[in-house]
Amino acid sequence: MISRTLRTLIEEKPFVTCPGVFDLVSAKLADRTRADALYMTGYGAVASYLGLPDAGLATYSQMLDRVQAIAQTVHKPLIADGDTGYGGLLNVHHTVRGYEKAGAAAIQLEDQQSPKKCGHTPNRHVIPVKEMINKLMVANDARSSRDFLIIARTDARTPLGLDEAIRRGEAYAKAGADIIFIESPESEAEMRKIGSALDVPLVSNQLHGGRTPILSQDKLREIGYRMAIYPTAGLLAAAYALNNVYGSLVDDKPVQAPLYDFNEFSSLIGFQEVWDFEKKYASLEAG
Structure with missing residues (x-):
């Protein structure tokens, strides 16, 4: 059982650290650490589960299967990548309900056009602000608990510039997003500008090999971030x-x-429980 919600962690801790997990082994290992929460990376989940690029090829059902499997395996709050919501407003409603019921602590929704792409790859395009606001309004209504958080991500920095990305972040916060995620700033100066411009919980995507500088947690907190996800470190x-x-x-x-x-690995994946079960019911097997 999850002992502390992600909302509680953000309210009570100065900084929340979320290693990226991409399958059940990585989830079990990360769950053993002192991490505050875990992040189910779409990039890693699609690669490990389907052997495909994170380019809008995974379906809602396939991603929900991963969310449910990982959430039922770990004890820490799980943030799950929900891409664009897998379609229109009805799809967003269905996705939020599904992710929450599956056991995720938060869903990440982004304002990319479909088919979406990894946020540190080229040729990404974003939908109009109003369209994303509508998705967030539906997502707000769909969740059954306020402890299930909505993370609104904008990919506007790369195609439209930093100022537009910040403007979208402000609009998405007003629309009810709990956490704002401005994807792929390209320098520490840009990250500082984001941190000073937005007075809402911010998450930094610390993607190893990507466009954004990898900074220490102390530095991220100093410049205005409350959380960091590390999607690719474990996968790579x-x-x-x-x-x-x-x-x-x-x-x-x-x-x-x-x-x-x-x-130790046999213990990690649960063989000790199997052996204990067999010992307890050995007499039944013998009979």
């Missing part, structure tokens, strides 16, 4: 390790990369 680390290990195996070379202890 896992991919790098797997690439090296598989290459060594195929080339008949000793595996050089550190390996997670087999017994």
